[in-house]
Amino acid sequence: MVLAGIGSWYLIQTKKATSPEIHIEPEKKEISEATLVSVYDNYQVDPALKTAWGFGCVIKTSEELILFDTGGDAETLLFNIEKKDIDPKSINKVVISHIHEDHVGGLEGFLEKNSNVTVFIPGSFPNSIRDMITSQGAKFVDVSGPRKISDSVYTTGELYGPPKEQSLIIDSEKGLIVITGCAHPGVVNIVKKARDLMKEDEAYLVMGGFHHPPIAVVKKFRELGVKKVAPSHCTGDPVREAFAEEYKENFIEYGVGKTIEIKNN
Ligand SMILES: [Zn+2]
Numbered sequence: 001m002v003l004a005g006i007g008s009w010y011l012i013q014t015k016k017a018t019s020p021e022i023h024i025e026p027e028k029k030e031i032s033e034a035t036l037v038s039v040y041d042n043y044q045v046d047p048a049l050k051t052a053w054g055f056g057c058v059i060k061t062s063e064e065l066i067l068f069d070t071g072g073d074a075e076t077l078l079f080n081i082e083k084k085d086i087d088p089k090s091i092n093k094v095v096i097s098h099i100h101e102d103h104v105g106g107l108e109g110f111l112e113k114n115s116n117v118t119v120f121i122p123g124s125f126p127n128s129i130r131d132m133i134t135s136q137g138a139k140f141v142d143v144s145g146p147r148k149i150s151d152s153v154y155t156t157g158e159l160y161g162p163p164k165e166q167s168l169i170i171d172s173e174k175g176l177i178v179i180t181g182c183a184h185p186g187v188v189n190i191v192k193k194a195r196d197l198m199k200e201d202e203a204y205l206v207m208g209g210f211h212h213p214p215i216a217v218v219k220k221f222r223e224l225g226v227k228k229v230a231p232s233h234c235t236g237d238p239v240r241e242a243f244a245e246e247y248k249e250n251f252i253e254y255g256v257g258k259t260i261e262i263k264n265n
Protein backbone atom coordinates (compact mmCIF):
# COMPACT_ATOMS: atom_id res chain seq x y z
CA MET A 1 0.00 0.00 0.00
CA VAL A 2 1.09 3.49 -0.54
CA LEU A 3 1.90 6.17 1.93
CA ALA A 4 -0.16 8.98 0.56
CA GLY A 5 -0.84 12.57 1.31
CA ILE A 6 2.89 12.68 1.43
CA GLY A 7 3.18 14.61 -1.78
CA SER A 8 1.46 17.52 -0.10
CA TRP A 9 4.32 18.02 2.28
CA TYR A 10 7.01 16.78 0.02
CA LEU A 11 8.82 20.05 0.05
CA ILE A 12 12.48 20.76 0.04
CA GLN A 13 13.13 22.11 3.46
CA THR A 14 15.94 24.33 4.52
CA LYS A 15 15.07 24.23 8.17
CA LYS A 16 14.43 21.40 10.57
CA ALA A 17 11.44 19.37 9.52
CA THR A 18 8.41 19.05 11.72
CA SER A 19 7.02 15.60 12.43
CA PRO A 20 5.49 14.17 9.28
CA GLU A 21 2.16 12.44 9.11
CA ILE A 22 1.45 9.20 7.37
CA HIS A 23 -1.73 8.57 5.47
CA ILE A 24 -2.53 5.32 3.79
CA GLU A 25 -4.10 5.41 0.37
CA PRO A 26 -6.30 2.53 -0.81
CA GLU A 27 -4.82 2.11 -4.28
CA LYS A 28 -1.35 0.79 -4.71
CA LYS A 29 1.32 2.01 -7.03
CA GLU A 30 4.18 -0.42 -7.21
CA ILE A 31 7.34 -0.27 -9.17
CA SER A 32 7.67 -3.03 -11.79
CA GLU A 33 11.44 -2.84 -12.24
CA ALA A 34 14.40 -1.62 -10.26
CA THR A 35 18.13 -2.25 -10.30
CA LEU A 36 20.23 -2.26 -7.16
CA VAL A 37 23.98 -1.82 -7.59
CA SER A 38 26.45 -2.22 -4.74
CA VAL A 39 29.05 0.54 -5.05
CA TYR A 40 30.61 0.39 -1.59
CA ASP A 41 30.99 -2.58 0.69
CA ASN A 42 33.58 -4.50 2.65
CA TYR A 43 32.32 -7.68 0.95
CA GLN A 44 33.43 -8.06 -2.65
CA VAL A 45 31.60 -9.66 -5.55
CA ASP A 46 33.35 -8.03 -8.52
CA PRO A 47 37.17 -7.93 -8.13
CA ALA A 48 37.35 -4.96 -10.53
CA LEU A 49 35.89 -2.81 -7.77
CA LYS A 50 37.53 -1.59 -4.58
CA THR A 51 36.45 -2.73 -1.15
CA ALA A 52 36.49 -0.73 2.05
CA TRP A 53 34.55 -0.84 5.30
CA GLY A 54 31.16 0.74 4.72
CA PHE A 55 28.01 0.65 2.63
CA GLY A 56 26.72 2.33 -0.51
CA CYS A 57 24.10 1.24 -3.03
CA VAL A 58 22.69 2.85 -6.17
CA ILE A 59 18.98 2.29 -6.77
CA LYS A 60 17.90 2.74 -10.38
CA THR A 61 14.20 3.12 -11.03
CA SER A 62 12.42 4.20 -14.20
CA GLU A 63 12.21 7.65 -12.56
CA GLU A 64 15.69 8.34 -11.29
CA LEU A 65 18.90 7.20 -9.63
CA ILE A 66 19.18 7.27 -5.86
CA LEU A 67 22.39 6.73 -3.91
CA PHE A 68 21.77 5.16 -0.50
CA ASP A 69 24.81 5.82 1.72
CA THR A 70 28.18 6.98 0.50
CA GLY A 71 30.64 4.62 2.18
CA GLY A 72 33.62 5.91 4.10
CA ASP A 73 35.42 7.80 1.34
CA ALA A 74 34.51 9.43 -1.95
CA GLU A 75 37.52 8.15 -3.86
CA THR A 76 36.49 4.51 -3.46
CA LEU A 77 32.82 5.38 -3.94
CA LEU A 78 33.33 7.31 -7.19
CA PHE A 79 35.80 4.73 -8.53
CA ASN A 80 33.23 1.98 -8.00
CA ILE A 81 30.28 3.99 -9.34
CA GLU A 82 32.18 4.63 -12.56
CA LYS A 83 33.35 1.01 -12.80
CA LYS A 84 29.69 0.04 -12.82
CA ASP A 85 29.15 2.39 -15.78
CA ILE A 86 27.06 4.81 -13.77
CA ASP A 87 27.62 8.51 -14.33
CA PRO A 88 27.78 10.07 -10.83
CA LYS A 89 26.08 13.14 -12.32
CA SER A 90 23.04 11.04 -13.24
CA ILE A 91 22.29 10.49 -9.55
CA ASN A 92 19.81 13.07 -8.31
CA LYS A 93 18.96 11.93 -4.80
CA VAL A 94 21.15 10.77 -1.96
CA VAL A 95 19.83 9.17 1.21
CA ILE A 96 22.08 8.84 4.25
CA SER A 97 21.08 6.12 6.72
CA HIS A 98 22.96 7.34 9.79
CA ILE A 99 25.84 9.41 11.01
CA HIS A 100 28.62 6.83 11.12
CA GLU A 101 31.63 7.66 8.98
CA ASP A 102 31.43 4.44 6.95
CA HIS A 103 28.07 5.66 5.57
CA VAL A 104 28.42 9.43 5.40
CA GLY A 105 32.19 9.72 4.84
CA GLY A 106 31.95 9.80 1.04
CA LEU A 107 29.22 12.44 0.93
CA GLU A 108 31.31 15.61 0.73
CA GLY A 109 33.53 14.27 -2.05
CA PHE A 110 30.49 12.97 -3.91
CA LEU A 111 28.88 16.42 -3.74
CA GLU A 112 32.10 17.93 -5.10
CA LYS A 113 31.53 15.74 -8.16
CA ASN A 114 27.77 16.25 -8.33
CA SER A 115 26.04 18.90 -6.24
CA ASN A 116 22.84 18.75 -8.28
CA VAL A 117 21.20 16.45 -5.74
CA THR A 118 18.84 16.48 -2.81
CA VAL A 119 20.27 14.75 0.25
CA PHE A 120 17.80 13.11 2.64
CA ILE A 121 19.45 13.12 6.06
CA PRO A 122 18.24 11.99 9.46
CA GLY A 123 16.76 15.04 11.22
CA SER A 124 19.00 14.29 14.19
CA PHE A 125 22.13 15.19 12.20
CA PRO A 126 24.18 18.14 13.46
CA ASN A 127 24.09 21.42 11.57
CA SER A 128 27.68 20.96 10.46
CA ILE A 129 26.46 18.36 7.93
CA ARG A 130 23.66 20.65 6.66
CA ASP A 131 26.20 23.45 6.30
CA MET A 132 28.55 21.17 4.38
CA ILE A 133 25.73 20.09 2.02
CA THR A 134 24.57 23.64 1.29
CA SER A 135 28.12 24.95 0.96
CA GLN A 136 28.63 22.37 -1.81
CA GLY A 137 25.54 23.77 -3.52
CA ALA A 138 23.26 20.81 -2.83
CA LYS A 139 19.90 20.73 -1.06
CA PHE A 140 18.93 18.70 1.96
CA VAL A 141 15.75 17.34 3.46
CA ASP A 142 15.53 16.48 7.15
CA VAL A 143 13.83 13.14 7.70
CA SER A 144 12.19 12.35 11.00
CA GLY A 145 9.14 10.19 10.31
CA PRO A 146 8.39 7.88 7.37
CA ARG A 147 8.04 9.61 4.02
CA LYS A 148 8.20 9.25 0.29
CA ILE A 149 11.61 9.65 -1.36
CA SER A 150 10.65 8.87 -4.96
CA ASP A 151 7.89 7.00 -6.80
CA SER A 152 7.43 3.75 -4.85
CA VAL A 153 10.51 4.49 -2.73
CA TYR A 154 10.07 5.38 0.94
CA THR A 155 12.09 5.83 4.09
CA THR A 156 11.14 4.20 7.37
CA GLY A 157 12.00 7.49 9.02
CA GLU A 158 14.44 7.67 11.90
CA LEU A 159 14.37 4.67 14.20
CA TYR A 160 16.44 4.68 17.36
CA GLY A 161 19.63 2.61 17.49
CA PRO A 162 21.69 4.37 18.81
CA PRO A 163 22.29 6.25 16.63
CA LYS A 164 19.06 7.16 14.88
CA GLU A 165 18.93 5.53 11.47
CA GLN A 166 16.63 5.46 8.44
CA SER A 167 16.21 2.52 6.06
CA LEU A 168 14.80 2.45 2.54
CA ILE A 169 11.69 0.64 1.36
CA ILE A 170 10.95 -0.03 -2.31
CA ASP A 171 7.35 -1.00 -3.02
CA SER A 172 7.81 -3.38 -5.94
CA GLU A 173 5.32 -5.63 -7.71
CA LYS A 174 7.27 -8.57 -6.33
CA GLY A 175 6.91 -7.28 -2.80
CA LEU A 176 8.73 -4.99 -0.42
CA ILE A 177 12.45 -4.45 -0.71
CA VAL A 178 14.06 -3.21 2.49
CA ILE A 179 17.60 -1.80 2.38
CA THR A 180 19.45 -1.20 5.62
CA GLY A 181 22.70 0.70 6.13
CA CYS A 182 23.93 -0.70 9.46
CA ALA A 183 20.57 -1.65 11.04
CA HIS A 184 21.48 -0.20 14.44
CA PRO A 185 17.75 -0.14 15.38
CA GLY A 186 17.74 -3.92 14.79
CA VAL A 187 17.13 -5.46 11.40
CA VAL A 188 14.05 -7.36 12.62
CA ASN A 189 12.53 -4.12 13.97
CA ILE A 190 13.25 -2.42 10.68
CA VAL A 191 11.57 -5.16 8.64
CA LYS A 192 8.54 -5.08 10.99
CA LYS A 193 8.34 -1.30 10.64
CA ALA A 194 8.51 -1.52 6.84
CA ARG A 195 5.74 -4.16 6.72
CA ASP A 196 3.55 -2.11 9.06
CA LEU A 197 4.04 1.12 7.13
CA MET A 198 3.28 -0.50 3.80
CA LYS A 199 0.49 -2.70 5.16
CA GLU A 200 2.18 -5.88 3.95
CA ASP A 201 2.67 -9.15 5.79
CA GLU A 202 5.82 -10.23 3.99
CA ALA A 203 8.89 -8.81 2.30
CA TYR A 204 10.42 -9.85 -1.01
CA LEU A 205 14.03 -8.91 -0.24
CA VAL A 206 15.94 -7.56 2.74
CA MET A 207 19.48 -6.42 2.03
CA GLY A 208 22.35 -4.40 3.46
CA GLY A 209 24.16 -4.31 6.78
CA PHE A 210 22.32 -6.27 9.48
CA HIS A 211 24.66 -5.32 12.36
CA HIS A 212 25.74 -8.82 13.44
CA PRO A 213 22.43 -9.98 14.92
CA PRO A 214 22.04 -13.27 16.81
CA ILE A 215 21.69 -16.36 14.57
CA ALA A 216 18.00 -16.49 15.57
CA VAL A 217 17.48 -13.63 13.11
CA VAL A 218 17.31 -16.27 10.34
CA LYS A 219 14.21 -17.88 11.87
CA LYS A 220 12.71 -14.46 12.58
CA PHE A 221 13.09 -13.53 8.91
CA ARG A 222 11.17 -16.67 7.94
CA GLU A 223 8.42 -15.73 10.42
CA LEU A 224 8.29 -12.25 8.93
CA GLY A 225 7.82 -13.72 5.45
CA VAL A 226 11.14 -12.51 4.05
CA LYS A 227 11.61 -14.33 0.73
CA LYS A 228 15.13 -13.34 -0.25
CA VAL A 229 18.11 -12.02 1.70
CA ALA A 230 21.26 -10.18 0.67
CA PRO A 231 23.18 -9.46 3.87
CA SER A 232 26.50 -7.63 3.67
CA HIS A 233 28.62 -4.95 5.37
CA CYS A 234 28.28 -5.38 9.18
CA THR A 235 26.17 -8.57 9.18
CA GLY A 236 29.05 -10.80 10.21
CA ASP A 237 30.18 -14.06 8.61
CA PRO A 238 28.40 -16.51 10.98
CA VAL A 239 25.00 -14.89 10.35
CA ARG A 240 25.69 -14.58 6.65
CA GLU A 241 26.53 -18.30 6.50
CA ALA A 242 23.42 -19.20 8.49
CA PHE A 243 21.30 -17.21 6.02
CA ALA A 244 23.02 -18.92 3.08
CA GLU A 245 22.28 -22.34 4.56
CA GLU A 246 18.63 -21.60 5.31
CA TYR A 247 17.73 -19.53 2.23
CA LYS A 248 19.75 -21.53 -0.34
CA GLU A 249 18.97 -20.13 -3.83
CA ASN A 250 17.16 -17.22 -2.19
CA PHE A 251 20.37 -16.12 -0.49
CA ILE A 252 22.05 -13.50 -2.65
CA GLU A 253 25.77 -13.15 -2.23
CA TYR A 254 25.88 -9.41 -1.97
CA GLY A 255 28.93 -7.18 -1.95
CA VAL A 256 30.63 -4.46 -3.96
CA GLY A 257 30.00 -4.80 -7.69
CA LYS A 258 26.86 -6.92 -7.28
CA THR A 259 23.85 -5.92 -9.39
CA ILE A 260 20.41 -7.13 -8.38
CA GLU A 261 17.71 -6.78 -11.02
CA ILE A 262 14.15 -6.68 -9.80
CA LYS A 263 11.86 -7.63 -12.65
CA ASN A 264 8.31 -8.77 -12.69
CA ASN A 265 8.36 -11.84 -14.86
ZN1 LIG B 1 26.83 2.36 11.92
Ligand SMILES: [Zn+2]
Pocket residue numbers: 054055100102103181182209233234
Ligand atom coordinates in the same frame (compact mmCIF):
# COMPACT_ATOMS: atom_id res chain seq x y z
ZN1 LIG C 1 28.26 0.65 8.97
